[in-house]
Amino acid sequence: MPFTPPYPPRKSVGGPLATLCAARDNFIAVLTPSMFEAETVHRKYLNQVLFFCNSPKTVRQVFIDDAANVEPKSQQMIHVLRPLLGNGLFVSEGAHWAKHRRIIAPLTHISRLAQFVPAMSGAVAHRAEQWRAARGTEIDILAEMAELTADVIGRAVFGGKLGVGAAKKIVQNFSAYQRTVGTLDLASMLGLPDYFPRWQSRATIRAAESIKALVSEMIAALDAIDPGEREGLVSMMLDAFRAEGVAPGDVRDEATVLLMAGHETTANTLAWAWYCLSQDEVSWNELRDELRSLGRPPVDLDDVERLRFTRAVIDETLRLFPPVPILARRSREDREIEGHHVPAGSFVAAVPWLLHRHKKLWREPDLFDPWRFMPNGGGAPDRYCYLPFSIGPRICTGMAFALTEAVICLATLAQVARPKLREGHPVMPCARLSLRPGEYLPMVLDAGALES
Numbered sequence: 001m002p003f004t005p006p007y008p009p010r011k012s013v014g015g016p017l018a019t020l021c022a023a024r025d026n027f028i029a030v031l032t033p034s035m036f037e038a039e040t041v042h043r044k045y046l047n048q049v050l051f052f053c054n055s056p057k058t059v060r061q062v063f064i065d066d067a068a069n070v071e072p073k074s075q076q077m078i079h080v081l082r083p084l085l086g087n088g089l090f091v092s093e094g095a096h097w098a099k100h101r102r103i104i105a106p107l108t109h110i111s112r113l114a115q116f117v118p119a120m121s122g123a124v125a126h127r128a129e130q131w132r133a134a135r136g137t138e139i140d141i142l143a144e145m146a147e148l149t150a151d152v153i154g155r156a157v158f159g160g161k162l163g164v165g166a167a168k169k170i171v172q173n174f175s176a177y178q179r180t181v182g183t184l185d186l187a188s189m190l191g192l193p194d195y196f197p198r199w200q201s202r203a204t205i206r207a208a209e210s211i212k213a214l215v216s217e218m219i220a221a222l223d224a225i226d227p228g229e230r231e232g233l234v235s236m237m238l239d240a241f242r243a244e245g246v247a248p249g250d251v252r253d254e255a256t257v258l259l260m261a262g263h264e265t266t267a268n269t270l271a272w273a274w275y276c277l278s279q280d281e282v283s284w285n286e287l288r289d290e291l292r293s294l295g296r297p298p299v300d301l302d303d304v305e306r307l308r309f310t311r312a313v314i315d316e317t318l319r320l321f322p323p324v325p326i327l328a329r330r331s332r333e334d335r336e337i338e339g340h341h342v343p344a345g346s347f348v349a350a351v352p353w354l355l356h357r358h359k360k361l362w363r364e365p366d367l368f369d370p371w372r373f374m375p376n377g378g379g380a381p382d383r384y385c386y387l388p389f390s391i392g393p394r395i396c397t398g399m400a401f402a403l404t405e406a407v408i409c410l411a412t413l414a415q416v417a418r419p420k421l422r423e424g425h426p427v428m429p430c431a432r433l434s435l436r437p438g439e440y441l442p443m444v445l446d447a448g449a450l451e452s
């Protein structure tokens with residue numbers, strides 16, 4: 001039976017204020033059926049114009065051709081992330097962003113990927129041992145994947161010597177941070193000016209402060225090591241920033257960006273992939289056969305290249321459950337877009353959750369069908385309607401890293417065990433800072449691909 005994963009009901013939740021309040025809890029639950037067919041979405045909520053680019057043409061027009069007009073991230077996004085990320089890449093703008101991006105993007109470029117494979121395979125081998133011993137027991141796959149990807153990014157950012165132990169503490173604090181912030185900042189959505197006071201709860205500030213303190217400690221420990229002995233992205237950043245005369249303090253913000261951007265997103269992708277594979281026998285069987293033909297865990301980029309179906313499962317998971325379900329910006333100047341007036345200061349977005357499930361773009365858009373990403377499956381109907389890693393100048397710098405990591409982790413663990421959802425456990429996607437399957441995802445570990 002083809003598998004269609006659950007999604008929130010598509011209906012109006014009431015007037016503007018009710019919609020904004022509901023959007024704070026789960027942004028994707030306020031999207032109406034017509035939005036899954038429209039080329040643009042244009043709404044006015046009190047003082048604020050909201051405009052969604054909802055077709056390849058408008059995405060290209062706004063995010064590529066006119067990217068400078070929507071360079072600033074939305075006020076909502078900045079308000080939510082600044083206490084944690086300071087002036088790090090994800091939220092910075094202008095000359096500061098351009099300079100830091102030029103230094104940071106090459107560090108995780110596809111050409112350097114091979115050097116991170118040991119961090120990935122080392123972390124997942126450790127987890128695979130634990131899964132082998134835990135077969136038959138129930139685990140929270142969401143927490144497991146968060147720890148695993150934090151372990152990977154911890155090793156990649158701080159190197160094999162220091163990064164291994166840092167993961168657990170970081171995950172706990174990130175989860176605390178995420179629990180206490182809403183995706184949408186109501187004051188900004190109502191169009192209130194920047195000087196209007198916005199508050200963060202004490203718990204949010206506390207979680208941000210402990211992450212920052214932990215990251216600073218790790219950087220200081222790394223900086224104390226002889227440069228010839230240091231490894232990892234922070235070590236490269238320290239050298240590159242010093243050479244460019246950037247303040248060493250900025251390294252903390254950028255390291256925090258990499259830790260945040262690089263763990264939660266991949267963790268959610270893997271958790272959703274396990275969920276879909278636990279519900280879809282046909283896809284699991286195809287994956288199992290591919291993993292049997294490899295016969296051992298992937299250890300290098302050639303192995304990753306061979307695992308085509310594993311990669312297709314990841315691509316399809318990113319389509320149905322884009323970890324960043326909305327790419328939100330603020331427009332600098334007035335524009336006319338497809339007949340709509342979009343004044344300066346508007347909330348302008350591309351919404352992967354809508355574009356990836358658009359009825360006029362995709363065949364059976366809500367169905368889990370990894371074959372669409374296999375060589376003869378056609379792939380995405382247009383490059384501007386498949387945006388799990390964003391598009392334009394702010395495109396994710398860690399895309400190649402994340403895809404390689406996801407394939408290595410899924411393949412290695414699926415050889416050892418197959419997680420199956422606890423019977424009767426309700427699953428519903430919820431979009432806060434990222435798109436998650438609720439607070440936890442209980443699964444029982446069954447026999448894996450090499451043993452079933």
Ligand code: HEM
Binds near residue numbers: 387397403
């Ligand atoms: C499945 C995993 C991932 C997904 C879906 C993802 C998605 C994204 C998206 C959508 C953005 C841009 C947001 C926007 O346009 O508003 C972004 C930015 C970014 N990502 Fe990723 N990401 C993933 C993994 C990673 C990893 C592993 C790293 C680092 C190793 C990373 C580093 C970054 C950085 C530094 C930015 C900021 C770029 C800038 O603003 O110039 N990401 N990511």
